[in-house]
Amino acid sequence: MAVSVEGLASTIKGRVVEPSGADYDESRALYNAMIDKRPAAIAYCTDETDVAAALRYGIEHGLRIAVRGGGHNGAGLGSVDDGLVIDLSAMNAIEVDAPAKMARVGGGALLKDLLWATHEQGLTVPVGIIGTTGVGGLTLGGGIGHLTRAFGLTIDNLAAATVVLADGSIVQTDSEREPDLFWAIRGGGGNFGIVTSFSFRCHPLTTVLAGPVLYDMDDTADLLAWYRDFLPAAPDELGGFFAFLSIPPAPPFPEELHLRKVCGVAWTQAGEEESEALREARSFGKPLLDGVAPVPLPGWNTAFDELYGPGDQWYWRGEFVREVPDEAIAVHAEYGPAMPTWKSTMHLYAIDGAASRVGNDEMAWSYRDAIWAPVFAGVDPDPGNAGALRDWVRGYSDAIRPYGMGGGYVNFHMDEPDRVRGMYGANYDRLARIKTQYDPDNVFNVNQNIAPAA
Ligand SMILES: Cc1cc2nc3c(=O)[nH]c(=O)nc-3n(C[C@H](O)[C@H](O)[C@H](O)COP(=O)(O)OP(=O)(O)OC[C@H]3O[C@@H](n4cnc5c(N)ncnc54)[C@H](O)[C@@H]3O)c2cc1C
Secondary structure: OOOOOOOOOOOOOOOEEOOOOOOHHHHHOOOOOOOOOOOOEEEEOOOHHHHHHHHHHHHHOOOOEEEEOOOOOOOOOOOOOOOEEEEOOOOOOEEEEOOOOEEEEEOOOEHHHHHHHHHOOOEEOOOOOOOOOEHHHHHHHOOOOOOHHHHOOHHHHEEEEEEEOOOOOEEEEOOOOOHHHHHHHOOOHHHOOEEEEEEEEOEEOOEEEEEEEEEEHHHHHHHHHHHHHHHHHOOOOEEEEEEEEEOOOOOOOOHHHOOOEEEEEEEEEOOOOOOHHHHHHHOOOOOOEEOOEEEEHHHHHOOOOOOOOOOOEEEEEEOOEOOOOHHHHHHHHHHHHHOOOOOOEEEEEEOOHHHHHOOOOOOOOOOOOOOEEEEEEEEEOOHHHHHHHHHHHHHHHHHHHHHOOOOOOOOOOOOOHHHHHHHHHHHHHHHHHHHHHHOOOOOOOOOOOOOOOO
């Protein structure tokens, strides 16, 4: 029987889409087509009072609440069957205060909105590598990207936030106001409230020297052994993630390389002048292709948006690792060439440098002593390949687990409840206590959920 949402449309200023609406299917679609959820209603909120009103309506009517930022979550945690989706996509305004080097960002903005708005003022905030990802989900989970070694995680640059709490009240939080809440939202995901606005500290940077340097798959062991020793010793300004990928069948990649499975490193140097370290990196081995060039940062950060558009099947898992021993390299060399489809990939993100100079207990993110965050992503448009994507990701991540730290990044997971504790690591118990303080009834439970402490 359909769940009634009578009266919701007149409760908020924004649009409400119900199952009877002509655009319901379009509106409920998530980035990951492997997830198919049918909410009772989608409320397109226009401001924080709308968010608070929609939330109150949902609670009073016994609806489960989901919050949707960019809708990119692998597990589809921006939506919920038979519940209320509070959609923030209309709340995407960005205000940049250039003299103060600050950006105020709506809770539903996308990374590309933030990247271009700050770029126009000669500034940037370190975020993820695909422009269509939501600032909301990415930031609350942590935020890994091209500039993590140079400027830290996205949360390391968060100065303040406006949050709608589980009781519908609206609070400002920073290191002085509601400090426990501020601690918890920097890595604790969407467990503590709905963030309607983020204030970020910005860095002066417009152009980076960036691009992939790609090698034959047979070079995997040599490249990975060199990379694991080289990068942690390199200056913070140089970032680069090791990857397995298939060369996309499109320009600017040479046709003779299209769809060839390769290994490589996607380099990003914060600044235009080629450093000694980057020169040394580019001279390693015999690359098939060296695409490093000066590029406006938002251009590099959106370069793969088209390739990874919405509607593909995705299966994800992540780990944190401190070392990549030879035995782990052998595992990578086995699973990399076995990528099940050409869009499938493995990225080994470097999360040391600036990100490692924050203490494990300074905010919710508890893996500051990790050097790498591998992500295993099975991707393909064909639903018939879903099983193959899942099997490869699970097999690969299970085989790497013995070399890991017992957890993985909250934003790189499907819905696997037995993995949740590991995502928050040593900070789980403190997060559960703060959850009791701010959301004792677990209103915000459509996420990698932290149960309130008893
Ligand atoms: C193609 C692709 C590339 C990616 N690249 C990176 C990367 O480079 N680095 C990285 O760190 N991650 C990356 N991710 C992972 C990404 O961080 C997560 O998928 C994240 O959950 C996406 O956030 P979203 O707002 O788009 O998602 P949504 O599905 O809208 O939301 C995800 C979760 O966050 C909550 N949420 C979202 N916004 C808010 C808010 N304003 N207030 C409260 N809760 C909120 C939701 O309730 C949900 O639980 C990538 C994902 C994809 C699909």
